Amino acid sequence: MITQGLTYEQHDVGARYETHGRTVGxxxxxxxxxxxxxxxxxxxDMEFVARESVFKGxxxxxxxxxxxxEGLIIQTGLIHGTGMSYLGSEVRIVAPVLAGDTIRVAVIIxxxxxxxxxxxxxxxxxxxxxxxxxxxxxxxxxxxxxxxARHPA
Numbered sequence: 001m002i003t004q005g006l007t008y009e010q011h012d013v014g015a016r017y018e019t020h021g022r023t024v025g026x027x028x029x030x031x032x033x034x035x036x037x038x039x040x041x042x043x044x045d046m047e048f049v050a051r052e053s054v055f056k057g058x059x060x061x062x063x064x065x066x067x068x069x070e071g072l073i074i075q076t077g078l079i080h081g082t083g084m085s086y087l088g089s090e091v092r093i094v095a096p097v098l099a100g101d102t103i104r105v106a107v108i109i110x111x112x113x114x115x116x117x118x119x120x121x122x123x124x125x126x127x128x129x130x131x132x133x134x135x136x137x138x139x140x141x142x143x144x145x146x147x148x149a150r151h152p153a
Contacts, residue, residue: 005082
């Protein structure tokens, strides 16, 4: 775990970081579904899932998978104290995450650019979320504003 996040200057394009794994529990899915109002039978009614869906277990909403992946990245310390703002993302759900699956995230720095303000830069990351079988379940391109270590003259 990194105790101080990487500054803009320390973000090297092509660098890759890996998170720890996180097993998605049935209670985790229930909490997210109830907190966020995802009250679809697909996420709440296992009889419906068995009878009507293509899934072989209780699926987690794709939004929950993305949130978990962001949390795993935060836990690495990669942007601890240096992340200034989440600027947006493009997310693609590739495969379902079911209760009992374990996910982890590979973070690859794909681009960075300076801004008009000397205390920050914009970094673009690719997130590859995989399950315990190393199958890709979610991929995202994420942009963040990152603090600079020094102000250019």
